[in-house]
Amino acid sequence: MDLSKKHNIHFAGNPQAGKTLVFGHGFGIDQQSFSQIVPAFEQDYRIVLYDNAGGGNSDLSSYSYERYETLEGYVTDLMSIMAFAQGTHTTFIGHSVSGMIGMMVANRQPQLFDKLVLIGSSPRYLDDQHSSYIGGFDDAALKALFEAMQTNYEAWVIGFSPMAMRNEDRPELAKQFASSLQALRPDIALAVAKAIFLLDHRQELPRVSHPTLVIQTANDIVVPPIVSEYMERHIPGSKRIKINAEGHFPQLSAPHEVIAALQSFV
Amino acid sequence: MIKWESKALDFINQTSRWDKEKHISSFLAFSISLVKNLLQADVALQLEFENEHSAKVKNASPNFHNGAVVNPDPVRQLLYRNAFKTIYWQEFPADNPLKDQLEDLLCAVIIPINIEPHNSLLLLGWSDPQEFDQGFQDCIETIRLRLKEILTQTQERLYFQGIAIRFAAILHSLPHAVVFINNDGYAGWVNQKAADILELAGPGEQLPAILSDAMTQLRNRAVNTEDIYNTAIQLFASPENAISDWEWKLDGESPITYRVSCLPVTSQRINGRLWIFEE
Structure with missing residues (x-):
């Protein structure tokens, strides 16, 4: 399988730049979700999108329920993409689950990245009473989420999109996210949602040895502030900033706001 | 006895004495851990080729390797290039597709184990130099044969357990009481509803003698015992006979009438009777 085709890999920015950003x-x-971010860095960075x-x-023909049952399949994918992209002095900017994927890659192959940026990422979404961890979701909430996706995906998309996007004064944003969700195969969307919402990678946080920026927004239904505070406490030397944005998709x-936060860090 | 022969025999002996009461999934983990200990390896793990796109690390020691996903194609190509024979690496080649699993190690043995439906390999790694002499290689080949048996047995048991779980779930969900009595006199089965009306301790496997006794007691509680008895004589006159809408009227605090069906079940592997009680 051609890796470039498998992940729709695109290169942008300045190929001569000595620094790389991977989104x-x-x-x-x-990857289109970063289209408003990328131009700000095109002159000074080589940019990898996938x-x-x-x-x-x-x-989709290379999608496998077994391979992507957990984040491990995505981690192996990102390591392959990095070997393909041959980046230098790379900062990985991961939104949501990709933040965790990038962190896991960094912990396995530290030489691949210099810095990490985690936008709206969470090491665990499910509350854990045993360790007094609050992830934002309880068992009933996740069960209801999966049932709703399984029984009527279209209806779930309509309901979930505005809640995740917020910014009610700009309904076109939620509509854009809904269209993107509707383009997914519902069976794959459900499998991916399960891989994400059932993950628990809290043990990865203390192992991070890279400078890390944690970006938090307001009113993020998926990742409440207490989670990013947890990440800041457990990732050695990490820095957390709250940007002036709401919802789960600040990019x-x-x-x-995202550009300013990135520029202050990279 | 030479050291390696003794280790191979030890592996066969210990895996043969494995406690069969334990869940089958622990058998392979136990066996791989045993190989690691006997050969004093630093890493031992199974890599299972799940499908065209996925190979996953399982039963690993140390267990942090578990769950890692490896791109299957480069590993398959490696096995193919070596004609699916055991690979002995005194040092690792530049294009080693198992780099992450062999990190910080010096040498390794890769043992392909080809079984259907999922091929696997066993990876052993050492952080110290090892002599892979003929005695060692003979030991590995003996272990390989035994591992193949263990893996086959594990996969078959898991497959059949899956089928049993699926059918039990379906049959227990039926609104009717279902009783199966095998003609061999040794096996019978009831679902939850049948266990309730026959006042058995629980659903699942039951001795036919216990089932017959429970069904006789149920019949004796009926107010139309004589009708039931006469119909039964006709029904059992031939093993091919079947009946449906047979009424068993029970008296008591809450009288109930069961519409009973009794059907012969005949296949190559099994012969018996299926009883269905509908309220």
Whole structure:
């Protein structure tokens, strides 16, 4: 399988630049979600964009429920993409689940990245009473989420999109996210959602040895502030900033805020 | 006895004495851990080729390797280039497709285990130099044969357990009481509803003698015992006879009438009777 085709890999920016930015997208969207961010860095960075398996314009024929049952399949994919892209002095910018994927890659092959940026990422979504961890979801909420996706995917998309996007004064944003979710195969969307919402990678956080920026927005239904505070406490030397944006997709709703945060870090 | 022969025999002996009461999925983990200990390896793991796109690390020691996904094609090509024979690496080649699993190690043995439906390999790694002499290689080949048996047995048991779970779930969900009595006199089965009306301890496998006794007691509680008895004589006159809408009227605090069906079940492997009680 041609890796470039499998992940719809695109290169942008300045090929002569000595520094690379790699953007990893979250669930339900694709590399296009960074289209308002990329221009700000095109002159000074080589830029790598790709679509996660099952999303965007990735090759669906290579999607495997077994491979992507957990994040491990995505981690192996990102390591392959990095070997293909041959980046230097690379900062990985991961939105949502891709933040965790990038962190896991960094912990396995530290030489691949210099810095990490995690936008709306979570090491665990499910609350854990045993360790007093709050992830934002309880068992009943996740069960209801999966049932809703399984029984009526279209209806779930209509209900979930505005809640995740927020920014009610700009309904076109939620509509854009809904269209992106509707483009997914419902069976793959459900499998990916389960891989994400049932993950628990809290043990990865203390192992991070790279400078890390954690970006938090307001009113993020998927990742409440207490989660990013947890990440900041457990990732050695990490820095957390709250940007002036709401919802789970600041790269779409408040790109200038995200650009400013990235520029302050990279 | 030479050291390696003794280790191979030890592996066969210990895996033969494995406690069969334990869940089958622990058999392979136990066996791989045993190989690791006997050969004093630093890493031992199974890589299962799940499908065209996925190979996953399982039963690993140390267990942090578990769940890792490996791109299957480069590993398949490696096995193919070596004609699916055991590979002995005194040092790792530049294009080693198992780099992550062999990190910080010096040498390794890769043992392909080809079985259907999912091929696997066993990876053993050492951080110290190893002599892979003929005695060692003979030991590995003996272990390989035994591992193949263990893997086959594990996969078959898991497959049949899956089928049993699926059918039990379906049959227990039926609104009717279902009783199967095998003609061999040794096996019978009831679903939850049948266990309730026959006042058995629980659903599942039951001895036919217990089932017959419970069904006789149920019949004796009926107010139309004589009708039931006469119909039964006709029904059992031939093993091919079947009946449906047979009424068993029970008296008591809450009288109930069961519409009973009794059907012969005949296949190559099994002969018996299926009883269905509908309220």
